[in-house]
Amino acid sequence: MLGRALPVASEAVSTGACTHCGAALAAGQDRFCCNGCAGAHALVAGLGLASFYGRRETEAGALRPEEAPPVLDLAPFAAAPKDDLQRLDLMVAGLTCGACVWLVEQALAAERDVLSARASLTARRLTITWRGAAARANDLGALLARLGFRVAPWSPACLRATEDAEGRALTRALGIAAFGSMNVMLVSVAVWVGGDMGPALRHGLHWLAALIGLPVVLVAGMPFYRSAWAALRAGRPSMDLAISLGVLATAGMSLSETLRNGPYTWFDGATMLLALLLAGRVFDRAARRRARQSVAELLALQEGLVNRLLPDGRLEAVPAEAVAAGDRVLVAAGDRLRLDGEAAVDALLDAAATTGESVPRRYAAGEPLPAGAVNMGAAFTMTVSASAKDGSLAAMARLLERAEQAKGRFVAIADRASRFYVPIVHAVAAATFLAWWGVLDAPWQVALVNAVCVLLITCPCALALAVPAVQVVAVGGLFRRGVLVTSATALERLAGADHVVLDKTGTLTEGRPVLLPEGQDPATLRRAAGMARASRHPLAQALARACPEAPLAAGVREVPGQGLEAGAARLGSSAFCGLGTSADGMTLVFRDGEGAPVAFRFADRLRADAAASVAALGELGLPAELLSGDGEGAVAAVARQAGIAQWRAAADPLAKQARIAALMKAGRHPLMVGDGINDAAALAAAHVSASPAGATDLAQTASDLVLQREGLSALPAVIRIARQAQSIARQNIGFSLVYNVVAVPVAVLGLVTPVIAALVMASSSLVVVLNALRAAKD
Structure with a gap:
């Protein structure tokens, strides 16, 4: 799964680093910096997971187990969704790369009673499900602590604090690089235009540029150096290694020129390069955070206090996380429902935050009330049907995280292509240096400048961002339109759909007979x-x-x-x-x-938008047919009203599944839309599937998309966005390939400077991200 593992023992000897956490070894230490790391390594090896050390990208020392980890009772935070089952959500510190996610999931999966363990690198969230007592949570937390990961009960506040700290560090590095580059540039300009200045004055200006530039290069470049060192230790060179080599080589060459009082130095290029690269990282982080904002918005809806009714009739203000299923809460006029529940009276709710419906809807007494909605009517008492971590908001957030992080076909292609870049780039840079110095007999400084330009201008960043950026933007944009994407490849498959099969009751009709x-x-x-x-x-x-x-x-x-x-x-x-x-x-x-x-x-009444939606689907090249288990008369009437020429009545689940199979055997790519238990088999078998608002849990689980709004009007827009997203992904991949094909010869021929190379490389990533932001527009 993670590729070939390196011999970890020889790695420690050659690098002088701890085999487990990567921290520097002190005198007399062999392989491990402490007993905790020795135990953690033995645990990893005993589980058969030693390949983790060949692919990790963690900061040195980050996974060192604590000698005395804080005692925290995790059992009260475990929930029991079913009899004899327990589930726990944890915030995991030290979860910094895909290898860490793999290690955590595999280590927990090796426990016999653990049914599933899924870690989210984006949210630093780990969800564990096991069979047994809640007290088992402490044992599982201790297992992670022995591996060097620190855990705490998960909360959105923890995630925001972590992201804010990382963002501040990146912004601080950008500020240092920008300030330093501007001052070094002022000194360099004086050298460029001062053709008649004496050697002593030029030497002094060179040293002034070095005095400013060297600290900037060492401090502002730490985000790249850390990542490059971690990748180098793992035996898997990354693009940050190429960037680090380029920056340090430029600074080292400039220091050499300063020592011998050469005509020019390139401290301005090194510092400007860091400023441009850091600016690109900050922008990319902001774009990704905006694209993932859907999850944060969902989780924020359930944060806050609720008024819980005590048995004696008193009100108690408690956090939403402290309320359990079966508790009764008072929802005042204008309050937001933090939890799912039911009321004994009618309620007028604005559910725009989760469904996108702009008009408030009246919910009948006993009808499920969705968390995140706002009470637009009189105050009422609600019986909570699910706790915060088991409710609809948390479930939607998990589905969004899964859809945004999982890899579709285009993402996998881009990932594989980007992995070939680094060794090829280093080989081309080395060949450029040797050609200019050994063949063309250029000074070694000129040869090194051209080699550095190759390292800088040839970057897989644009290719690596080409598809994931489109995916997260499209998924987030669809959520804001009231469409929940639950599958990583849903948009790819939806873009290729050429036929739509519709259920009747609850899909074309209102489903409230x-x-x-x-x-x-x-x-x-x-x-x-x-x-x-x-x-x-x-x-x-x-x-x-x-x-x-x-x-x-x-x-x-x-x-x-x-x-x-x-x-x-x-x-x-x-x-x-x-x-x-x-x-x-x-x-x-x-x-x-x-x-x-x-x-x-x-x-039952036909949905108001059914006929218009069917017509819009036809205009997009998706002819519709109606497949229902109801009687012939009812199905014929609905088909006639909706403008559907092809229909079939009395279709049981097997008949629906068989029809989908027949369409796919004929070379069609059917989109199945249904809402009932009897539609689940057909939904799972279809090329792509969707379920409308109010569908059964089984239907939503089997579907690739869930329409949160009432009606089918969103479906044509979703198909247009899916097709546009795939078009933009192809554009990004094509642009990335063409850019690198053109950029490499330009750099090899010595036609660019390090500053221009950095500017062009940063611009390529910027173009890809900006193009991806169009994916959410219909």
């Missing part, structure tokens, strides 16, 4: 409604709403795509209840054993 009053027997209605309460199917929910006083029936089991059964009683399709084909229209049949069947008929 109403029971038609046809003189049903109250006792039968009550029994059927009690069974219906166990299902999230729209017809079952409508039946339950028609008789809200019906108690939940015991022992109800759902058969996907067919209905419900509890003992001898069945509620579902006509065929499920033993009556043959389904009747026309939306109908549920209730039958208790061999008793007489009772039909409950419903009416």
Whole structure:
């Protein structure tokens, strides 16, 4: 997974660094700087994970285990999503590269009771799921501490503090480089224009430039030197190594010219180079942070205090993280819902922050209320249905992180290409020096300047940023439009979709059917409604709403795509209840054993934007077909209203999946849109899939995209953005390749100076990032 591992023992001897943490070894120390590192290395080797040392990029000493780590009881922070299962979210310090993520995940996965361990390099967040007691959290935290990672309960505040500290360090280095380069430039200009100045004055100006420039080069270049040293220790040269060599070579050559009082020095080039490179890093960091702002915005919605109702009726202001499922909270007028829940009264909520809907919507009593919404009506009391870390906001944040960080096809291609750059660049730079010095008989200073220019102007930064920047910008932009991207390759596949298959109930229609009053027997209605309460199917929910006083029936089991059964009683399709084909229209049949069947008929309205959305999809080259499990009459009516010529009724889950398979076998790339349990198989089998707002958990899990807004109007815009994102990614890759093909010969021929080379290289990355920012525009 991480490639070939280097012999770690020989590495320590040759570099004089600790085999585990990389810190310098003191006199008399062999391989390890302390007993903690010796134990950590033995643990890593015992787990069969020694290849970590061949790819890590951590700062020297960063992974040294603490002799006496602080005692923190992590058990209270573990949550139990299901019986006998525990989940814990941790903030991990020292998680600085992909190798660290791999080591943490693999070390935890080796524990028998650990079911999953996923670490996010962006958020420094680690989510562990295991089977057993909550007290096991302390053992898992101790395991990470033995490896040299420091852990604490995860919170968005910790992440912001870490990012702010890193940003301040980078900005401070930029300020030093900019200030130093301007002052060195003033001195250098005097040397350039002072053709008649004496050797003594020129020598003094050279030393003045060195006095300013050398400290700037040593201090401001530390972000590059640290990264280059870590990569060099791991045996995997990075582009920061090329930059470091270029800067230090320029400064060293300038110092040599100062000592011999040569005509020119290049301290101005070295300091200006650092200023330009650091400016590019700061800009890139800002662009990426803006693109990832969606996650931060989501997590910020659940921060703050909530008014929890105590059993004696008093109110207690507590952090949202301290509220558990089942607690009751008071939501005042204008307050934001920090948690998911339900209310016993109707509520008017503005959910624009999570769904993008600009108009407040009224939620009926008992309907799930989404966290992040704002109460636009009167105050009400809400029963919390999930804690902060188990709620909808946290789930959406995890999906966004996964989609932004996972690697799609174009990202993988760019990653592989960029890895070939560094050895090729160093070889070309060395050949340039030898050609100018040995073949063209140029002074070694001129040969070295041209070699340095090759190191500086040939940079894989633009290629490395070409696709990831587009991906994070597009994912973040779609979220702000109310579309949640849950798969790394969703946009790539959506851009190639050429056919759309639509479910009916809850997708083309509002999914809120109403029971038609046809003189049903109250006792039968009550029994059927009690069974219906166990299902999230729209017809079952409508039946339950028609008789809200019906108690939940015991022992109800759902058969996907067919209905419900509890003992001898069945509620579902006509065929499920033993009556043959389904009747026309939306109908549920209730039958208790061999008793007489009772039909409950419903009416559902077409979504207001359904016909326009279907027409827009057709204009984009995606002809639509309707595939529904409902009766022929109801399906035909909806197809006619939505403008869909091809449709099929009475399609069970297997039939839907078979239709998707047939389309793909015929060379089509179908987009499946559905919301129910019976759509899950088709959603998973389709080339790309989406589920609308209000879809079942199973449907959303199987989908590549989740439309948070009501209706399908966002879907055509999503397809346009996906196609534009793929076009921009190809543009970026093409530009990066053309840039390097042109830039290398120019530098080899000696047509640029180090300052110009740095400016051109920084500009190439800037062009790629600016082009990527267009990906979120429709």
